[in-house]
Amino acid sequence: MAKKIKPEEQISTEEKIKEAARTVFMKKGFSATRTRDIADEAGINLALLNYYFRSKEKLFELVMMEKFQAFFGVIFPILNDPSTTLERKVELIADQYITLLTENPDLPIFILSEIRTNADRMVASVRLDKILAESQFVKQLHERRPDMHSVQLIMSILGLVVFPFLMRPLLMQTGNADTKIFNAMMNERKQWIPKWFDSILNAK
Amino acid sequence: MAKKIKPEEQISTEEKIKEAARTVFMKKGFSATRTRDIADEAGINLALLNYYFRSKEKLFELVMMEKFQAFFGVIFPILNDPSTTLERKVELIADQYITLLTENPDLPIFILSEIRTNADRMVASVRLDKILAESQFVKQLHERRPDMHSVQLIMSILGLVVFPFLMRPLLMQTGNADTKIFNAMMNERKQWIPKWFDSILNAK
DNA sequence: AAAATATTTAAACATTTGATTAAAACATCC
């Protein structure tokens, strides 16, 4: 039952396929991805995909779950921490989220695209609205600005953080020079966004 | 060569197909759309699609061009108007863009999704970065805040306006009650965003 | 009305695509 005797530098077929699936699904989405694309990317025989993961759908769900987790896993603990102030939460979101997305710039468009096509499936089961509504963050927002709908403020902070990664392909060539400029700007934003959000919180 | 004698309530087959293509492509994107879906939606024989538009690709390009135009057509004239102040431009963008997107909430995810899959094609030809760089808006931004990269500010204003429509499927059921709440919030945002942007412009 | 042209239809075609199969290759255990 033991896998391989060499523990180092041996990547299992299963993991090769998963990694290839991550790459291809992320780049093209579920519908535009062919199982043969994944097999080629992984450098394995097509049949192995079904041998290890039963179907394209199952393999996709695996990747989707991972990415969904990555996308929301960072933010939920921050939003729910009762020991940090509103301002600190915003600092943490800006900092950690921008770090995450700089390393995974395709994450937002992937998540949002696939949710749009599926709409039902695992997405509806998460009920983001309910999770948010019960969060510390929303409570703190409501205390500070009872006159503003907390969703307004959440959309604003997330828009400031996430939207640049969505419009990057429109603004920049994928060339390396542009990437560096973009990443530098995102890094600056870690400082700006908390300041801007303070202004928003105190607006009018 | 005259189309139809009855001018009223007669929709040409060509237009029926185009309209169905708009609906289906917008909802599912290029890859997930089957030509048969479009034919069914239009209530026409499958072969007519190719008879009138040669191919799925050609039909898609038509729809994409339209939507691209809708997405950017509103904003470019505002950005380039030399007779309005910075503040007024932001007011106009918030107001007109939110109005447009409330009527076409799927527009942003459609554009961004398809650009991601294609990347090259007609999108690269538009060179949004160059168009923006030469706009009045950017000149005015640069005058006001020479210390801030104008792209930072453009990403912020667009993020505040557009991002809510991207995360709507995550926050809300497609039910009618939620839609009304969402639209009401977007309407409020027409007022808030100019105020917020003023704060951003004067930050620190 | 006949001829010419344009539109529509049902059927079929050629590829593509996700999945399966049966056998070969490989590894492990006694």
Add this chain to the structure above:
DNA sequence: GGATGTTTTAATCAAATGTTTAAATATTTT
């Protein structure tokens, strides 16, 4: 070293899918 179980391969399948064809029907022109 042979039996046993696991992994890999090449070939194939059936369904889906974009497109074409040829005949039928409708419309326009002469």
